[in-house]
Amino acid sequence: MRKLKVITLEDDVDAVVRSLDEAGIVQFIDMREKVEEWNGILASQVVSTEVLTKCSDLLSKIDASFENLGLKHEELHSKKIPITKEPIEEVLAKVEQNLAELPVEALTKCSALTSRITQLIEILGVKPEEIKEVILKKPVEESLAEIEYELSEIEKTAETTGLIDRHAMVDRIKTVAAREEIDVHKKLAEFARVRIIESKPFFAKRLLTLKKLVEKARESIEAETKLGKTHESLLTLRKIVEIEKQVAEEQKKFVRSAKTIYFEAWVSEYNVKEAIERITKVTAGTSIVTDDPPAPDEKVPIILKPVPNYLIAFEKLVYSFGHPTSRDVNPIHALAITFPILFGIMFADVGQGAIFVIMGIILTLLRRRIKLEEVGDIIQYLLISGEMFVFLGISSIFFGFVFGEFFGPSGLIHPISLGKIGPFYIGGFEPTHEPMKMLKFAIFVGAIHISLGLVFRFVNEIRHKHYKLAPIPICWLWLLIGSLYMWAYWRGISNISKWFADGSLMLAGLIILPLTFILVFTGIAEGFMEGVGFSVEVFAETLSHSMSYSRLMALGLIHAETLSHSMSYSRLMALGLIHSAMNYLFLVLAGVEHGYFPLASIPLIAIGTLLVMIIEGLVVFVHTLRLHWVEWFSKFHTGEGIPFKPFKYT
Amino acid sequence: MDPGFISLMGIVLAIGVPIISAAITIITCGTALAGIGTERPELLSKLIITVVLGEALAIYGLLIAFMLLSKLSDITTMEAANKALISGIIIAVATISAGAGISYNGSSLIGATAEKPETFSSNVIGVVLSEALAIYGLLIAFMIIGQI
Numbered sequence: 022m023r024k025l026k027v028i029t030l031e032d033d034v035d036a037v038v039r040s041l042d043e044a045g046i047v048q049f050i051d052m053r054e055k056v057e058e059w060n061g062i063l064a065s066q067v068v069s070t071e072v073l074t075k076c077s078d079l080l081s082k083i084d085a086s087f088e089n090l091g092l093k094h095e096e097l098h099s100k101k102i103p104i105t106k107e108p109i110e111e112v113l114a115k116v117e118q119n120l121a122e123l124p125v126e127a128l129t130k131c132s133a134l135t136s137r138i139t140q141l142i143e144i145l146g147v148k149p150e151e152i153k154e155v156i157l158k159k160p161v162e163e164s165l166a167e168i169e170y171e172l173s174e175i176e177k178t179a180e181t182t183g184l185i186d187r188h189a190m191v192d193r194i195k196t197v198a199a200r201e202e203i204d205v206h207k208k209l210a211e212f213a214r215v216r217i218i219e220s221k222p223f224f225a226k227r228l229l230t231l232k233k234l235v236e237k238a239r240e241s242i243e244a245e246t247k248l249g250k251t252h253e254s255l256l257t258l259r260k261i262v263e264i265e266k267q268v269a270e271e272q273k274k275f276v277r278s279a280k281t282i283y284f285e286a287w288v289s290e291y292n293v294k295e296a297i298e299r300i301t302k303v304t305a306g307t308s309i310v311t312d313d314p315p316a317p318d319e320k321v322p323i324i325l326k327p328v329p330n331y332l333i334a335f336e337k338l339v340y341s342f343g344h345p346t347s348r349d350v351n352p353i354h355a356l357a358i359t360f361p362i363l364f365g366i367m368f369a370d371v372g373q374g375a376i377f378v379i380m381g382i383i384l385t386l387l388r389r390r391i392k393l394e395e396v397g398d399i400i401q402y403l404l405i406s407g408e409m410f411v412f413l414g415i416s417s418i419f420f421g422f423v424f425g426e427f428f429g430p431s432g433l434i435h436p437i438s439l440g441k442i443g444p445f446y447i448g449g450f451e452p453t454h455e456p457m458k459m460l461k462f463a464i465f466v467g468a469i470h471i472s473l474g475l476v477f478r479f480v481n482e483i484r485h486k487h488y489k490l491a492p493i494p495i496c497w498l499w500l501l502i503g504s505l506y507m508w509a510y511w512r513g514i515s516n517i518s519k520w521f522a523d524g525s526l527m528l529a530g531l532i533i534l535p536l537t538f539i540l541v542f543t544g545i546a547e548g549f550m551e552g553v554g555f556s557v558e559v560f561a562e563t564l565s566h567s568m569s570y571s572r573l574m575a576l577g578l579i580h581a582e583t584l585s586h587s588m589s590y591s592r593l594m595a596l597g598l599i600h601s602a603m604n605y606l607f608l609v610l611a612g613v614e615h616g617y618f619p620l621a622s623i624p625l626i627a628i629g630t631l632l633v634m635i636i637e638g639l640v641v642f643v644h645t646l647r648l649h650w651v652e653w654f655s656k657f658h659t660g661e662g663i664p665f666k667p668f669k670y671t
Numbered sequence: 672m673d674p675g676f677i678s679l680m681g682i683v684l685a686i687g688v689p690i691i692s693a694a695i696t697i698i699t700c701g702t703a704l705a706g707i708g709t710e711r712p713e714l715l716s717k718l719i720i721t722v723v724l725g726e727a728l729a730i731y732g733l734l735i736a737f738m739l740l741s742k743l744s745d746i747t748t749m750e751a752a753n754k755a756l757i758s759g760i761i762i763a764v765a766t767i768s769a770g771a772g773i774s775y776n777g778s779s780l781i782g783a784t785a786e787k788p789e790t791f792s793s794n795v796i797g798v799v800l801s802e803a804l805a806i807y808g809l810l811i812a813f814m815i816i817g818q819i
Contacts, residue, residue: 460810647724
């Protein structure tokens, strides 16, 4: 990312912005907040409200024309709008003039007439037939007026006579014939000879002729105007006005002296050259352009790489919290792994996991057929998260096998042990029967999760070149793993007196040493007093913040509190048990025993599953999200990044 | 007193009070959410966290009540009955505190987010920390039930 600094003449600035808008490669920096820094040398650029009002005016006028003509707002792809060097005011004036020249009124009349005739044709049930070429005998406006008059006559006749009154018909024919300069007597004689007036065909023919006349009128109107087809010119005008409006809005970010304008903009490394070329070309060399790398601690917008379809839901979860800052680790890929794991631990169930997988596959298939814009909000979210449901379901199935759950602890599947690390059993037990094992497992998972966060923090510090801060997360990691090891080695917090007596050397190595290092490194990086302040802060935070369970455990404070702070990840256990218990409730009600599902139990199990999957599923989802947002992101993901949104006409 | 009656009182507390806390939380946050939804519907999906966390309180109560219910036949002594009652009181107090926290923080969070969406990530901490209080109570109540 590079920073462009541009000084240009006042007269050129509109063209410069237009040119950059066309390329869509720069993001203008709002300079208004920095105006004070220049001590009155520069003032903020004031965009006159007249311009903006005129833009809105013109837009609403154009929209009204669209509505009157019954035309649609289509995207205008084909036509490229040339970049002019004129100021916005002149461009808008031209647009207004062009708009006035457009024969909108006459065309509106044409559309109205066409629709009236079509309606009448439908009512009378006239079959379409070939009409010989018609010629407009008078100027378009007059012809239209005549056609309208005749049409209303026909309408009246159709209403009053129902097309069967011969006398009335003869009168009408007389008037019509008189206007069309047909020999009335000859016509009437014809009718008299035939005796029966075939009124309907006559009107039908007349109506079709009128329709043709209107079409002709329309064609000639469009042919007369210089601007070509009205629809397209309206679209073009609309686009011009919209661009001008954006150009004007964007200029609010600039600052100016008496005759020159100064602005700064972000541009990616690849596009620097093009941006500079464009500015120089438009201003014919009368501008000063420099490009600099961003200052070390400046907030640089980040270019967000598009993620594959199956990660979109996870991307949304991360970006709802906030965007990563430039150079930070983007946690989407890691989250796509940890999120299902934590969800699966809380929602461990083979049967319900399988339902999630099926649901996910169906949603994914549906998404290809349904247009996302056409469905409601909730359906849209469901469709987007199709693949995520598959991920979550697979994880649920996996942990269902580990904890032996099939639609609850039905006894159909027996828990499968994945091994044992110290006092931590990974699977091989039923959480409802051995909640303490589950609690230890939950804390173990939490420690791994937090460690991952600390590693990311380390990577971030290195990427930001904060080498003095980089050792701190490593020390935290040391502290976390060390205290966990001590906790495991001395069989829990209840033997804390032994930590200090027999294990004093271990305590020094695993806990006091990293703590000291943390103090020292913070002192080096931030100054000694900040180091002390920071450690006090950490202490206070440790007391109040559940995420820091490890830190507090390390400090070896009163074990009840330590225990209470280890609880953030203990919700893995709590919610896992709740899930199991809720399912168990329905298993008991349905009379399922020892893995045998009687036929009569199935409806009740189905209702239970539905309830559990909707209510409990939502609760578990939100808790998983919370563990990530609060406990995990607080380690490395500040969410303060600004996405790079280049200025471009949309 | 009859141990059976005392443990039933425990169950009443364990299911009744969390449900009331959840209701209060949902009432406060739900109405705030509805008000904001008319102006900023795009924020609803993010802010629904307040209502769901409130609802979770009732589920915690349900869990403890259900655990007590399944132990009801084992409770014969006064000691066991007292443990059942105490665990009910613990979850009741914990969910009331969490409910109070979520209602106040949640409705403020909703208002603040509507005004400035970027403050969401820091403001949500108040809500989730309040909610953690209930988990603490749940765990201790759970452990006490384990000893019956």
